[in-house]
Amino acid sequence: MRTRYNAAITALGGYVPENVLTNHDLEKMVDTNNEWIVARTGIKERHIASDKNTATSDLAVKAVERLLKDANLSPEAIECVVVATSTPDYIMVSTASVVCEKAGLVNAWGVDSNAACSGFLYALTLGASLIESGRYKNVIVIGADKNSAIINYEDRNTCILFGDGAGAVLLEQTTAEEGLIDNVFRTDGSGKEQLIVRGGGSMHPSTTETVSNKLNYISQNGRVVFKAAIEGMTQTCTEVFERNDLNAAQVDWLIPHQANLRIIQAVGEKLNISADHVKVNIDRYGNTTAATIPLCLWDYKNDFKAGDKMILTAFGAGFSWGASYLVWSKLRGQ
Incomplete structure (x- = not known):
């Protein structure tokens, strides 16, 4: 077998x-x-x-x-x-x-x-x-x-x-x-214009025109992204809960993407996870895009113990979003 x-x-x-x-x-x-x-x-x-x-x-x-x-x-x-x-x-x-x-x-x-x-x-x-x-x-x-x-x-x-x-x-x-137990991911390309770098790819290759029009920089519709992030992260976290017979009281830590403290707080509240079980370091690093969640895990690794149940969740350009269920393991050297 x-x-x-x-x-x-x-x-x-x-x-x-x-x-x-x-x-x-x-x-x-x-x-x-x-x-x-x-x-x-x-x-x-x-x-x-x-x-x-x-x-x-x-x-x-x-x-x-x-x-x-x-x-x-x-x-x-x-x-x-x-x-x-x-x-x-x-x-x-x-x-x-x-x-x-x-x-x-x-x-x-x-x-x-x-x-x-x-x-x-x-x-x-x-x-x-x-x-x-x-x-x-x-x-x-x-x-x-x-x-x-x-x-x-x-x-x-x-x-x-x-x-x-x-x-x-x-x-x-x-x-x-233990380890990575489950994921729920979603993608919706219709949201692409709300958070995008338009220049530099095959659609708009870098030219003097794209540079002068600042198309090689991030463009964001903050209000749309804010609302969609709260809804998307909450939805996928809830699906992870349901698929794995979890409830908020069983979750030791919520590790959210660090985009905006108000988004983080709103997602925690909607999931009924208290603030002292939500890890935040956005005040020191801002939004480091793909780095936010692993930086959070690294920052707070001494707070975690083997067997801790964690929900990791993020929302980003694409639109892309999702949540993962992780059971913490003993780290090498501990």
């Missing part, structure tokens, strides 16, 4: 650039103020890769190096890397390929996944599937974005929201009832 494997998170790594961009810094750049930003978003500061030679892959590599150190693993032990990102180093050449080269993951193959802010959850289930197949034992899943590369710092509606960062998790085989 074939052994049934689950994919357990057994190590984590995270990285944000040293340069901090505060709300007070933004006051000098655009027509905004600290009080308004905090009240509307919950964000106080975000980390920005100020060195123009720093790419998304560099952020990811830093997170991977910390993960390998904590896991006491050599780079040669990693068999596959899945990178979730909306800001790849290049249009052609996957960021995963660059990460494997820079981090010395000589025995790994790599692939990118682009689902914007939902990217890490989508990549996590892809990585977990490789583990569950029994063919792979050590898979790293990364969420990384250098959002500052696609932000117009003259647009006060978007520049206040986003930061740069990377988070990584190691997936390993387990036969216990």
Whole structure:
């Protein structure tokens, strides 16, 4: 009889650039103020890769190096890397390929996944599937974005929201009832115009016209995205509850995408999960897109204990959204 494997998170790594961009810094750049930003978003500061030679892959590599150190693993032990990102180093050449080269993951193959802010959850289930197949034992899943590369710092509606960062998790085989248990994902392409970077792809290749019209920057209809995020995240979390006979009292932690504190609070309230069971770090990092959930796991890993039931949920461009049910595992070295 074939052994049934689950994919357990057994190590984590995270990285944000040293340069901090505060709300007070933004006051000098655009027509905004600290009080308004905090009240509307919950964000106080975000980390920005100020060195123009720093790419998304560099952020990811830093997170991977910390993960390998904590896991006491050599780079040669990693068999596959899945990178979730909306800001790849290049249009052609996957960021995963660059990460494997820079981090010395000589025995790994790599692939990118682009689902914007939902990217890490989508990549996590892809990585977990490789583990569950029994063919792979050590898979790293990364969420990384250098959002500052696609932000117009003259647009006060978007520049206040986003930061740069990377988070990584190691997936390993387990036969216990832990690890990634279930997912509910949705995609609706009709929402694409509400949160999009129009320039730079095959629809609108980069030209002097796309650059002058600022089409290579993020454009967002905040009101539409705000409402859709609350509805989508709540809906998929509720479906995960129903599919797994869970209720709010049984959930130890809600780990939501860090897009807006008011969205996070609304989803927690609709799910009847108290604020002290919801992990939040948006005040320090802003929205790091695919990196928010793994950065949250890395930030708060010492608060989690084996057997903790977690719901991870996100909403992003596409529209893309969903929720995952995770049972926490003992980390390497604990």
